[in-house]
Amino acid sequence: MSLEQVIFDACQQRESENFFVGENIPQRKLQNVFKEYPISSDEQIFALVDTTVFGSAKQGAVLTNMGIHVKNSWTGDVREGFINWHDFQYAEFSHTNRFSSKELWIDNLQIEMSGSSLTPPIFLQTLSYIQQCIHNYYDQRGQQQANSHHPAAPPLPGLETWMVAVDGEQYGPYDEQTIKGMIQSGQISGTKDYVWKQGMDNWALIKDSAPFSSYVAPAPPPASPAFQEQPATDEQYKEIDVNTAALGDLLSLPYITLESANALLLRREALGGAFESIEQVEEVLALSPHEFERIRPYMKVAGSQKSAFQMGGRVIDF
Structure with a gap:
């Protein structure tokens, strides 16, 4: 680009x-x-x-x-x-x-x-x-x-090398220490990705390969039912006027993040302090249809005035 x-x-x-x-x-x-x-x-x-x-x-x-x-x-x-x-x-x-x-x-x-x-x-x-x-x-x-001028160095001669498979794509060869570092840094997953070296009949999960199994953190046990977060119910949400809502009001609704709430406030100010329709709000939030439909009953657009602005002009086309 x-x-x-x-x-x-x-x-x-x-x-x-x-x-x-x-x-x-x-x-x-x-x-x-x-x-x-x-x-x-x-x-x-x-x-x-x-x-x-x-x-x-x-x-x-x-x-x-x-x-x-x-x-x-x-x-x-x-x-x-x-x-x-x-x-x-x-x-x-x-x-x-x-x-x-x-x-x-x-x-x-x-x-x-x-x-x-x-x-x-x-x-x-x-x-x-x-x-x-x-x-x-x-x-x-x-x-x-920088990457084009400094390609990754190949493994030293004599070192045992491995291939790595991530999402069906093969990478390598790498020596053991490089793969261990990739596991520890989270670049590859010990429970989802595979390794292979010469002499092996098939690819093996990283967690099942002897040189690397100790570097794969065990999966945490399932949470106790007493500590599992209870799903939110729609009854706890209150209707808000998007044209007067503060940041905290917007964040009280599901699916609205700090980033999208700030985007709404900036867009509202750019529009002169008021959205004209709930569709404008939907455009800014950019939620999936089912997500927006869930929170739509709890949002209203009140006190707005119809803009007389007319659009037109030329096209800049890349």
């Missing part, structure tokens, strides 16, 4: 009604972006933050495959600027979110956001997420390059 794809995917993960991505950038805004920003002909627009009061997108931030273009109104300390993705990965972020001053800084690059419904803290979270994805990309690529 290319760095461009990583950045575009990261933008899609953080898309909201105020952070337009790909084909969901309205055409009118897109036309103004090409007029007002120094976008080169070989750039692809990934995402847009419109910081204008009336939604013209003549000021804001444009994320492309090259970096981030910024254009502020005449009131901004920095009229316009650009940071490429290489420099962005090392950038530091800061922001102010007062009524009279809503600004976000990428190093010395200012984004004046007073006219945007996207708040600086939320946009900062988006930029931090993109930055982390870039770091992960370079870390993985560096590890792959």
